Amino acid sequence: MSAPNRATLHARVLVDELAKTGVSSVCVAPGSRSTPLTVAADAHPDLVVFSHLDERSASFFALGRAKRAGDPVALVCTSGTAAANFHPAVIEASQARVPLVALTADRPPELRDSGANQTIDQEKLYGDAVRYYDDLPEPAVEDRTLRSLRVRVDRAVTAATGTHPGPVHLNVPFAKPLEPTAVPDDSPHAVPEGWADDHPLAARGRDGPFVATTAGRMALDESALAALSEAITNAERGLLVAGPTDRGYAPALVALAEASGFPILADPLSGLRYGPHTADVPVYGAYDGYLDERVTAAWPAPDVVVRTGASPTSKPLRRYLAREGARQFVVDPAGEWREATFRATDLVTADPGLLAVELAERLDTESADWPGFERAERVHAAEVTAAEGRFEGAIARRVVADAPDPATLVVSNSMPVRDVDRFAAPRDAALTVLGNRGASGIDGITSTALGAGSATDEPLVLLIGDLAYYHDANGLLALERCGVDATIVLVNNDGGGIFHMLPIEAFDPPFEGQFRTPHGLDFAPTAALYGFDYVRVGAGDDFADAYRASLASDGTQVIEVTSDAERSHRTRESIRERVVARLDE
Amino acid sequence: MSAPNRATLHARVLVDELAKTGVSSVCVAPGSRSTPLTVAADAHPDLVVFSHLDERSASFFALGRAKRAGDPVALVCTSGTAAANFHPAVIEASQARVPLVALTADRPPELRDSGANQTIDQEKLYGDAVRYYDDLPEPAVEDRTLRSLRVRVDRAVTAATGTHPGPVHLNVPFAKPLEPTAVPDDSPHAVPEGWADDHPLAARGRDGPFVATTAGRMALDESALAALSEAITNAERGLLVAGPTDRGYAPALVALAEASGFPILADPLSGLRYGPHTADVPVYGAYDGYLDERVTAAWPAPDVVVRTGASPTSKPLRRYLAREGARQFVVDPAGEWREATFRATDLVTADPGLLAVELAERLDTESADWPGFERAERVHAAEVTAAEGRFEGAIARRVVADAPDPATLVVSNSMPVRDVDRFAAPRDAALTVLGNRGASGIDGITSTALGAGSATDEPLVLLIGDLAYYHDANGLLALERCGVDATIVLVNNDGGGIFHMLPIEAFDPPFEGQFRTPHGLDFAPTAALYGFDYVRVGAGDDFADAYRASLASDGTQVIEVTSDAERSHRTRESIRERVVARLDE
Incomplete structure (x- = not known):
């Protein structure tokens, strides 16, 4: 049996080669132009497919999964702005050196810049943020073409996983029919005789990569x-x-x-x-x-x-x-x-x-x-322990200190990663702690966490601020859709707490309105929207209890800790001052 | 009085020139590196500032506002992936020819590509999607520098609003201090003597644009x-x-x-x-x-x-x-x-x-x-009227037919715009109907609608599908934050109904899992999250009643119409077949 048309065969070969070179999962956002890729990925026995509805969340999910797994993850989207929604995660992947293979479906060349619907300029869409870019040729079925296709895929994955790992981008044009629909033998889209699936270059005719890559490591003499x-x-x-x-x-x-x-x-x-x-x-x-x-x-x-x-x-x-x-x-x-x-x-x-x-x-x-x-480490630990109850740093400390062994922890940017940095002491436990410090954006961290969670059986903990939680709320859909459970600790200080650390705090206006920007959101309804348990905790030991309970439970729990950003900031400052004063004695 | 430091003065001049050349509003996402721009925008008497927490939604809000107002809208974000989140809206603005002025704060040149935090390559970030790009020089205070700055702003706005209107991009580097903090006179960041605010080139020393642009229109001889x-x-x-x-x-x-x-x-x-x-x-x-x-x-x-x-x-x-x-x-x-x-x-x-x-x-x-x-228009109208009750096309028809006069209507891509196209007949009423057909993406339409609503006192109606509603749920924050009311008609067919129109429908798997992709989301909790009324309507006249009631009310109502995509598709097809059959007689 051979493929019913060229686009189908082309996509099958492309996706098969991805699988052969070490890609084991694909994050797909639905779309029409990408149909050949989606169909091929869905049908491939060696690929896990995760379906997402927001390309931005899809790409951060892929990023998190690739981070945790250490393997490249592929991304598929349709033509148009869908591809631009990958851009933030592509940049983060570039700077954090995470292997991603972005496959953006495109119109065939004759329809580009023609006013055709959902057609944008996708060439080099991610600029210098990718390690390899190729605008693939249109599907054609002949020996050299399919050799070239397999080689290009091998090159892309090799670039994504090389000495300087990172994202790569294959722009993939398709003309209709996009579906696995049979076409007449004399159609230009027909697959010529002799290209049955077991042909050495066709969909299922190969074991192993087309070109095996043996990569050295940089070694000093x-x-x-x-x-x-x-x-x-x-x-x-x-x-x-x-x-x-x-x-x-x-x-x-x-x-x-x-x-x-x-x-x-x-x-x-x-x-x-x-x-x-x-x-x-x-x-x-x-x-x-x-x-x-x-x-x-x-x-x-x-x-x-x-x-x-x-x-x-x-x-x-x-x-x-x-x-x-x-x-x-x-x-x-x-x-x-x-x-x-x-x-x-x-x-x-x-x-x-x-x-x-x-x-x-x-x-x-x-x-x-x-x-x-x-001495400084000891003094610091003592002062933190002695500090009054529940400031944000103490939450971060406990999140790490009480995490199961092993566990995967993901921390959002802005204050959470800084609090973990300062307050979460070294621990003799197999904790994998991840964050997006490539570009240090606030975006996509929920998806990053759930992507990481999809790559491990370890308990998954996400420590996240309210702005980051809002920013990637769409990412929560992956909990059910991609079958990931998590303990999510949401430190809610109603706005940009980090700005209290900066001199702009002294200038109000515009401090409240344009920097701290309180949103007043009650996030509890996100639990009903995306289907998880939601607990809001008060002072004292409530957080520790809720955290332990969540870690002991199945499913996903969001534990919201309401916090006063300014007070937390003052506590951080006063601990630091006391530590410095004691060490300066 | 002069500005307390160079960055402050530079940003004041930049923002002042924007206002002088016809920009009357700025959408700002909070961030540190962009502090000088945010402070200047907030303080400028002629600018309205809208604060957003998700840059993607911010940029689509700006797009919608610029579309409805016909005037350029500025966007401000901090450095890093924040800027990449503007990319989808920048592309839509390019293809739909909507004037946007994207101002992305950046590290000063000596910190670029250095591993400094939140520093990415922002040069030409949007590729060929912008009409004008400039990496502005670092703040400096001398006659030529400030003349150059004002001219660059004028050029950018002129390019955004010219014969081929669209987005422009100014990348704006700032070194610390970013806040309006006084610096010593001998600091390299100090403003030299003589640059008081009433200096002809400084913040408030001018009326009208620095260079007045008189633009011709393309005229045939x-x-x-x-x-x-x-x-x-x-x-x-x-x-x-x-x-x-x-x-x-x-x-x-x-x-x-x-x-x-x-x-x-x-x-x-x-x-x-x-x-x-x-x-x-x-x-x-x-x-x-x-x-x-x-x-x-x-x-x-x-x-x-x-x-x-x-x-x-x-x-x-x-x-x-x-x-x-x-x-x-x-x-x-x-x-x-x-x-x-x-x-x-x-x-x-x-x-x-x-x-x-x-x-x-x-x-x-x-x-x-x-x-x-x-005759065809008459026959079509008759068949649509005769068709059984509530398929999606009938909702679209009624949304337009019952809209107040005047009103601003925004329609999402995928099925809503197609249903409006086919079923919403011409009407003697001042309806402004907007959609994002530049790149025809599903993204950002709620923000586009609320941005449009912010530019008019007319009633605002958004007709939106469930995938689009999910995709830009973050945009709903602007209802309260930016003070916009809307009637939102959410046609929920639990997934990608448009795929029923395509041949892939015949291939299951992967049709259900990868194309129709039912999400099973109950969107009612978004009402509690973002503070509006939510009605779910059943068959018959319920929708018409709810729609009328919403149009007669203050505040925002989401009217969810649950729908069976496949049945709606069959109804569309059968109406078309009957119309064609009658006209073919």
Whole structure:
């Protein structure tokens, strides 16, 4: 049996090659022009298809799933503005290095820029945010064409998953018929004789990828490794700084920490703040709460800093690193310069995992202790514990501290990720903490979380602010539609609490109306809309109880914690001041 | 008094120049990097500021407001993915020729591509979808710099409102301080002496635009006009085809219809289907329901067709025009070729309003009657009236037929606009009917409607399908936040009813799961979420009663009409078949 028409065969081959190169799931938003792709994805035995109704949420779901799974996820949409709705997630994927394969259906070339309905200029729609772009040729069925198609798909997936992973974009034109409708043999859309499904190039005629990719990793040569290990060996006092990344470099970096004696300053999104290794090597996580010139003036300065991942979430940490004048090695597999204080002294283009293992094998040093960090972490923990009840930081702390082991936690931007950064201490538990710190937008985080949840059997927790909850409320549809359960902790301070941290707070108007922007929304009806339990908790232990109860339950619960942003901000400030004052004594 | 720092002064000047060139409103989404723009907009006495929390909804609100008002609307957002959320509306604005001024705040150049937080590549973010793009220089305060800034703003607004109106994009970098905070005199961010607010180039030192723009309109010369009027005069039988446009060409085109004797085939979004002129010249609006080869085979063919606006919504009309081999004049002020059947014989680059008036003055012809159209419209109306009760087309018909005079109606894509096209007959009432037919996306229509409503005191009606309602549910926040009331008619057929029109209906799976995609959502909780009345109506006259009651009430009501998409589709088909059969007799 062969495909009933060219578009059907073309899409079957394209989708089959995706599956053969390691794509195992596709997020689809319904549409007409994309019919061949949707039909092919739905029919493919090796693909899971998630159906979404809002392309923006679809793309963030794909992002979250790809982050958690570490595998590329494909996206399918119809022509027109649908494709533009992928743009925010494509940018986030680019900056966070998450492999996505965006397939946007398009009109055939003769209808572009013609006034035809739902036809926009989709060429290079995502600009430089994608690692590979191709405007595929129209479906045609001949040996070279289908070889070319399979090769292009292989190239796209290879680019998405390479040394500099990220999104890729295939624009896919289709003429009618779009459906798997038989056409007459003499139709230009007919599949010629001999292209049965078991043809080596056709839909089900292959095992494995058409072109197998064997990808190297960036590795330093012996002399470069020797120079680096010498610098580390000669350092009196060093630090490893682990910034946000979704790559699995943690074991190697722990080995490096052990071999070098350098403690790890671990961003919550680095994969290093939480895990069994925290019992074995010094991992510091409260630095956002105490790094201050008054404190660190008395400390010995680090002479070597080794940085991996993106720029840390913590501004006090970034400032500390900028101040201390150490030799700073920024390790990046893609050779990007992600260090915006411009204090890096050395860029190391190398795979951080590989490099860390190689260095660990060469090192056998004793680095000096860091009594300053040790004490500061203790003092900070004590002051946080002593602080009055339920400010937002305490919620963030508890969300992490009481999370099951293992669990996947997703945190929204703006205050939640900052509160987790400052208040959620390292823990000997297999917690995967994810956030969208590529572009640090407030958008799409619910979908990101549910996408991540779809890729794991672990309990899923989302810590989210009210603006982020509103922004991606559409993402909640995936709970039922994609079969994901979650515990969602919604910290509701009725507006942009983060603006209390900024000088604009002193200017009202426009502070209330244009920055804090209280919305007065009661989010409880979202529970009836999307089908989950909703609890609003008051003071004291209510949150802890509700959180535990949710973690022990099936289904999804939203636990809303109403909060006063200004009071929370003052509490954060006063804890920091007390910590700094004690450390400055 | 002068501005406390350069960023503040720069933004004040920019925003002041916007106001001086005819921008009267700004849609703002809160953010930090955009603080100088937000503060300046909020403080400007001639600007209305609408605050939104989702940039996607903000941009579609701006689109709707600009469509209804005919004036450019500005948009402000912070750096990062916020700006990408404008992309769908920017594309729609480009294709529908709606003037928008997108102002995206950015990091200063030295922080770009550095790994700095919330910093993405915003240069040419919207590609070719904008009429003007500029990456503004950093704030500096000197004579030439501020002259340049005012000129750039003037250029942007002129481009947005010119012969080919549409969106423009100014990327605006700011370094800290972003707030109106005083800085020391020797700071590089200080405003030098002599730049008090009443300085001729500073914030409040000017009346009128810095450079006044006098824009011509595309006008034909005498010989071209003579040739065109000769073609029309010599035509035995002609048609005017008015496609979607938001420009006010209606009176001129009516004059042309009167002078030429050509009837008008009026798209519901053309500005010509509804209005007092429908009592004076033949305006046909049901053609989508009867144009069919079996019917028109017996009709005399038109020998001249004059087309204005974008491609008509009706596919039967497009096919009819493609079939008949007439001389087809496509009139477009921007000289675009919006005719995707490639049957145009003449492109006329001229302002349609000006051209129609010029031609009307030169013409004094008797065009032959169109008994075919006359009879077909009557037969269609009779069959629709006779059809069983409440299918979706009857709802669309009643929404228009019972709308107050005047009123602003907004219709969503997919089925609602097609049902209005086919079933909502011409009416002698001042109805402004708007839809997003530029790119024909399903996104952003609630925001578009509320934006349109914000620009008029007329009653506002939105006819919307369930997928569109879900897609832009965030837009409902503008009801309270931006002070707009509406009657929202939500036709809920639980999924993509339009797919019943397409051949994919015959293939299940994947039809139900990937195309019709029932969501099972009960939308009633959106009323509690966003604060309005919600009525769900059953069969018979319930809808008419609820619709009348809503139109007579203050506040916002959502009237949900539950509908069976498949049955509605069969009813549409059977009416069409009966109409065609009767006309084919």
